[in-house]
Amino acid sequence: MKSRSNLERVLAAGHFALTGELGPPQSASAEVIRKKAEYYKGCVDAVNITDNQTAIVRMSSIASAAILVGLGLDPIMQMTCRDRNRIAMQSDVLGAYALGINNILCLTGDHQSFGNHPTSKNVYDLDSVQLIHMVRTMRDEKRFLSGDELKAEPRMFIGAAENPFADPFEYRVVRLAKKVAAGADFIQTQAVFDIPRFSRWMEMVRGRGLHERVYILAGVIPVKSARALEYMKNEVPGMSVPDELIRRMEAAGDPKEEGVKIAVETIQQLREIPGVAGIHLMPMMWEAIAPVVAERAGLLPRPAPLAAGLEPASGGPSEGA
């Protein structure tokens, strides 16, 4: 194994994985994290902690992830290139590992113009591909980006995102290949509403054999209303939402229940696509719904988390999937 990540262990054992997303509060309250974490306990294999998503200031992903470690959950610390240069990123990777965080998700980051500090200066010293490569070099070659030796390496399970619904469509899989070559161990995709387009993308992924080199977790968002879907279709860049889904939500007597049904059906359809190794649930501040979706999608119980201190034998994507 490359790390002590529970997610890596679950994937390597060939289980269909489930991760969930937790958005830290716009406050200093650890209690909010603890409360949201309760929904995920025993329900997912690892929990993503977003890094100031949509460029709105929230509790740091590293601190929130450390709180989850204390609760016995396996956090995936998201890290964007927007706010830190290579010095701060490497420093935070070391610190995160020292705090017991074993997964990192390397992201470009939403542009600051979306958030509540649109007059700030962005960094983008590195891009997400370069960030992946840097963390892999730290872990596997025990070197900093500078080439300097690193004595105790951060053994991170390295994740990246990909968006099959962004353009240029034909290039998305090339970019995925670059991320895999740079060192990504797992991928979490943008939320899937448009299954035909996702399937075409997966065909291209399989065409390059990438599904055998990286675990692909398909993103799923349970939605509460037709309005939320319409907002995503029209206002969120890089989303593809079929009109028929919006009409279905509009016609529903109980939109929340319909949203759960759609999420469950989507998960079942995604599970049938060869090369999909798991699901990444993004409840968008509706974390309470995660256990409901997981249960109804037949994804419970989850494989038991590893007892602390034990390390299983090594294995990789090709052996496990």
Added chain:
Amino acid sequence: MIVAERKSLDEILAMLQGCSRVLVVGCGTCVTVCMAGGEKEVGVLASLLRLAAQREGRTVEIGEATIERQCEWEFVDELAPAIRRYDAVLSMGCGAGVQTIAQRFGGVRVLPALNTKFIGIPEKQGMWVEMCLGCGDCVLDRTGGICPIARCSKGLLNGPCGGSQGGKCEVSKDTDCAWQLIYDRLASLGRLDLLETEFAPKDWSKNRDGGPRKVLREEVML
């Protein structure tokens, strides 16, 4: 060219508070071409300043001068005979022009009338767009002649982020995604292979992150 845009009259008037003799200086190069600080714009701004003073019942003397280039000593020298008669010089040059005048004339108050925006081109009449950031380490050979540093909102080197849709940038539907442009151009050139390999982290020390930059060329020194 260097593209600039005039500050609002209110901002300029606030800067000039207490000045009764002001020399407005235009520049005959980039800012003339981008219609921000040439002879014509000097005339317009000088008139606006006189009108504003008139409305307030103040007497002012507004001088006008436009030199070939505010960023070269030999042209800036032309201002020497008259410049000390004024309380302030209002430069309609780019940031380099303002600073050249200030450096040449110690003790003279030099103020900027423009906001210097970028190195760019006129895309169409009345619209200028950014093309180059002066990063000091050109990558255009690998990106089909389209600069991702200047034209991608995030300056990404390894392809478009997840916010590229329909050829547009996530930041604004009025902005083309630079990586879509690069992809289309390389496809037309049959060079999509250039996008397969990782672009290593950029050496930003060649950018202004290395401190103010200098170009030294001994063979042309006197």
